[in-house]
Amino acid sequence: MNFDDYRGVWIFIEQNDGKIEGVSLELLGAGRKLADKLQVPLAGFLLGSGIKPLANQVIAYGADEVYLIDHPVLKDYRTESYMKGVMQLVPKYKPEIILYGATPNGKDLASAVATDLVTGLTADTTMLDVDVDNRLLEASRPAFGGNIMATILCKKHRPQMATVRPKVMKALEPDTGRTGKIIEESITLKEEDMRTKVLRIVNDVTKKANLADAHVIVCGGKGMGDVQNFQILYELADTIGATVGGTRDVVEAGWLPHELQIGQTGETVTPKIYFAIALSGAIQHVVGMKNSELIIAINKDPNAPIFDVATYGIVGDALEIVPKLIEQFKQLRNEKGGELSYARKI
């Protein structure tokens, strides 16, 4: 394998029903920085049916090139058909880095592709950088569910691949004036060769408990003591129109269902206001909430790492502070009438 043959940073552009996933746009932003450092073009690669119109959007968000395969069999994501598409492009154009969003489909595709390309893949990355001299991708992720990051390298194989957590990287402001090259590849795929069929796709947003869309989140940790104490967080949330979430510990303890877990193995959230209550701030939690606009931490332990990411911190017992907070909010509501909710300052 001649490493010099491999050049360029590629982003898998995940689209569903002709709409590009947010994480793909974020990755174009992150990939732009890597490509600039390595002085190579940034490319997006796009698979699907009737997806050509999306190419310009990919360029507007920072790509220099767009590789696309448009085929009816690629209408819905399937591992086997999409893999074939990737295997058509990658060995031919030889990018040195490929990034995928760590979504169910992105992870599925990357894992399958890595096996066929016989190369390394780092999962659920939250920090990306490159060692320019060695042209090495430095993909870092929280390890052991704890307070530590591991940087994973792939020194002897190309391309270097990673899946990246959604909502961790920042997308660029789209620039519709940008221009780029669009390269279309053709592929031979037959529906009758496919061993899987997507019968139906059901968009079910209610089940997500709206954590992803919430403007205000009240997140509790194991420090609440027990499930009874945890209930006061619901009262606080009701008072200020927030949604309740929890840490991994809380979910593991069965106080909350899994879909309300915030962190590395749960949801990544970016609300306007994030209350971090009685949680220490382990890295695996912090990666799921640190991009929130305003973070308020309440914790007994003045040295809890959550105070490092918090905009404002209160050192104190949540069981004392939270009821007072609820009381104050309620009093205010009673005095002035109306409901509390988030509103952007104009």
Added chain:
Amino acid sequence: MHIVVCVKQVPDTKIIKINPKTNTLDRRSAPAILNPYDAHAVQEAVSIREKTGGTISVLSMGPPQATAVIKKSIEIGADRGYLITDRAFAGADTLATSYALSKALERINKELPVDMVICGKHAIDGDTGQVGPGIARRMDIPPITNVIEVSEVNLDEKTVLIKRKLSNGYELIQAGLPCLLTVEKEVNQIEYSPMPNMIKAARYEPVIWAVSDLENVDRAQLGLKGSPTIVGKMFTPPRPEGGKKIEGTPDEKVKQLLDILLEQKEVLTLQSSKQ
């Protein structure tokens, strides 16, 4: 119907602690357990067998003491178990792991043809979820990840109907057998194992294979040697500056916080209930 479930022994990350000074794992307090997602995978195989009949084999790679997770799988209801253990497997990343497991699956398949492979969504000590799809590719069978329901198994048609979780809902997939599933926790509830299973598991001696028991193995693809990824460094990310601590008595603290939320930043506002 022959279902093979791939399972892994993991340190219980709920309990695991990191020594803040040395940045190393404090394994002393972390018992080794059956990866929770894999327990759901075994349970799902048991539910399928209830409908179709057949055999459930479990397969694991790990040190000799990983027989414990095979016994645990027998408790849940598996019929038999295989452990591949060899120094040559040590230090494997996901690529080398899927290679080794696929070689063991080749041998199992020869003994009794495999109709379905089930894995957990990911292992809680690595959180990658890459081994399952890797195995599927090596066996050249379709992988279906993030499964939340196995709706139907049709042995005559050799098809399964699967609900697969997506970022925004789910999809219904029909797949031909054999195929590989990786399951989410939602897929089922682990049942409390009946006493006869417990006794069977306590007596059970898993089949143990070393590399030499597997056929056509390219040793260069095993363990550390066969792993393209390496851990470059471990670090605690630089602690950010941190925000402002609100001082005072508890009442004063709450008052100040209210001021911040309502007045200084005006991020929370009162809206008339009439609106």
Added chain:
Amino acid sequence: MPEKFDVIVVGAGPAGTSCALVCARNGLNVLLIERGEYPGSKNVMGGVLYRAQMEDLIPEFWKEAPLERPVIEQRFWMMDKESVVQFGYKGLEWGVEPYNNFTVLRAQFDQWFAKKAVEAGALLINETVVTECIVENGKVIGVRTDRPNGEVFADVVVLADGVNSLLSKQLGFHKEFRPDEVALTVMEVINLPKEKINDRFNLEDNQGCTIEIFGDSTKGNLGTAFLYTNKDSLNIGVGTTLSSMIKSKMKPYDLLDYLKTHPMVKPMLAGGESAEYLAHLIPEGGYRSVPKVAGNGVVVIGDAAQLVNAIHREGSNMAMHSGMLAAETVIEAKFRGDFSESSLNLYRQKLYDSFIIKDLEKYKDAAHTFEKYPQYFKEYVPMMNKAMSKFFTVDGTPKREKQKEIMKSVTAERGTIKVIQDIYRAWKAVK
């Protein structure tokens, strides 16, 4: 068809595992049922393992068992609020084979010990609660567990289900224990680097030290506290009888916090990190509380039979020994093919012939005496501290005069007759 075993042992603590090990070694078909996730996960003891009884079961166990440190020093502290009177013994002979005793972490040791029983052929089943004994025609013929199809049968059921033995209570072997028959012990494991432990306790390499603390460690209540050295952690704990806890309206956690921040203790723990927290009941009723221990098809061993010597803090050794005696009895009963109460009563006899009941008999009034007359803990420990302080303070007063003053203050506080009564009563209780 439910299985039938020779023996079912309920509880894989030191007692149950010992019994299962010996039975299995002698070719019996043994089922060992543990309620915890693994043996040791639910167990608590201060953490001292006595060598002698363990060696009866596994010769030279120290060569492979997960032990923390051999204890070469035992200290006793009579502690007041800001002072302590100490005595003890340190001997290097305890640091070499065959050793005297060891500190252990139960979660590790019990797992290893149970593995030995499994290697001998016993079947171990975890996470299973035995809900009751199956009784037919007045004879125990098996157990019912909380699992589906949960019945299992055996010639003999050995109850090693711990201090609150519900199973032997169901059989009418004993009544609910009174609060003065059980102590509640709370314990914390505190991680501390090995070098720090060795410096603070004046130890070298892997030498271990135990400290038993009386007096202010329990705020004067009946009970003791302890501080033991592990490899790179400390076990600190405190236990008092439930009755004194109820009487003084104390919470065990508060007591442990109080102990940890006590000026005599705090420096030993400084910089340590709390790793684990455990609470457990310990039977301390002694001789008078030992229940019926054998019935038709059933025997009771270890804590379940209240076999603990509270004064010397011996329990695990008695548990192991009772397990071994029960196993011997069961093996003989199997040989005779007779599992009736009269056949199994041989175990009771063995128990009474052993050091276990002899020791319990010796101290049969001790706990009772100390609980009934709280002055031993509440008044004499502080008095002793004051006396020492006075005696060793160099202020120009002649020593003989100091002695007189001390005696005077002692008798002044309690009265001469009372002091004599107290001494006699204490001597009688432990003679």
